[in-house]
Amino acid sequence: MEACLFASPAVLTADRLAVALRLDLPTVQAALPLLQEQLERQGGGLRLWQVGEGWQLRTDGRFGAYVASIRGVRPVRLTRAALETLAVIAYRQPVARAVIDEIRGVDCTGVLRMLLERNLVQTLGRADEPGRPLAYGTTPHFLHSFGLRSLSALPTLKDLRALGPSEEPPAESSAESSAGLSAAGGDRV
């Protein structure tokens, strides 16, 4: 099974593995997580991932930099704008562009085109809204790319009631900003 997974150029479904190994499907389905565990325990360079509808051997994330240099490729880059747009689409799909623009407060045309070109996002027909705008959703490649089993494996979208602590270091001159705060204190409602 490991050999088949290694030699396969793409994500392998349990079905195809079963056919190749001349085993019945339940046996293969039971063995896959075992192999996954075994590789994890050994702590070697490879991990078995369950992505989308199948399984794939991938190098361990710890060695990403080395593997990238062997490959001679620049690592995939996703800007914050791209990730934000992707997040809105992933959690809200099918979603029209106007909704994405509204949530992010900026025009997303360029980012959206880039995501479409990278095959992370696809059109899912037209939304049942005035003007019948195109509705966007994520692709199977999106699941593969982010190593997700399905959309339900996405990190849960938190219900924010208040903004969390700033990810920024506190303002350089806190005295000044607190002075500003008290000066403007009367504005609080």
Place this chain on the structure above:
Amino acid sequence: MPAVQTVHVPLPSLGAGLDPPVLTGVYEGPLDLLLLLIRREGVDVREIPLALICDRYLWWLEGLEAGGEGINVEVAGDYLVLAATLCQLKARELLPPAARSEREAEEADPREALVQRLLEYARYQEAAASLGALEVLDREVFARCPSGPSGDQEGDEPDLPADLPVDGSLGAMGIGLCYAAVLERLRARDVVHAVEAERFSLAATLQWLRGRLVPARPVPLQSLFSQLPDRRQRLHVFLALLEMARREWLDLRQEVQAGGQAGGQAGGQTAPVLLCLRRRVEEEELMALQETV
């Protein structure tokens, strides 16, 4: 999430001739900037000190204007809309509740609407951050074959995207990627295309027509067309005739048969269209027209 660099901006004091701040920073839009300002001031999003935040926001915008190598109007526009919203909220709060019109009172609280938008956006920012923290294929982790449309250069044929499904559930984008790969392959073979040169031009056609039409001597359209074997040439003649008719150099006439319509639908036969030049077209006029077409 990439680090956002900012320079702390002191509030402008009254009368101080301070230059607007020049800020370096990458913001993903007005909501992003506003969120950042709120977080930096450490205030509750539901209790935004409007004057403070509004001032800082405007101050930042001024910096954009002063420090920018030219402003992208579209981008700045987005920021200005939010600035206007903030000012509007502030103005609204300065008014005593009694002074607000009934219509305004009935409307949903605009401040609450802004707060909801901010919180919604913050949720997705957080979601984006956790997506970005995942181990992404071809970024942290790698599979046996490159995925994605780039492909490797080993084989003599460009690769199709590695994880296209083989079961026919190929989406529109998958087909697009396949098509791109096919085009790439064709380009590799250095195909030479033969492109037929444009043989007719409207300008030349006008010249040709001028030689065939004489004032006060009608010519049937059909007889003109019968001299032209090429469909594209006929099309050019037709366009040239329309242009001449528009300039009132030419009348298009059709005889009305007794008791019938000009179109002759009833009689089954269409009456011939006659082309009548009203007057001689001068060379200069023709040249002027040729320049415009």
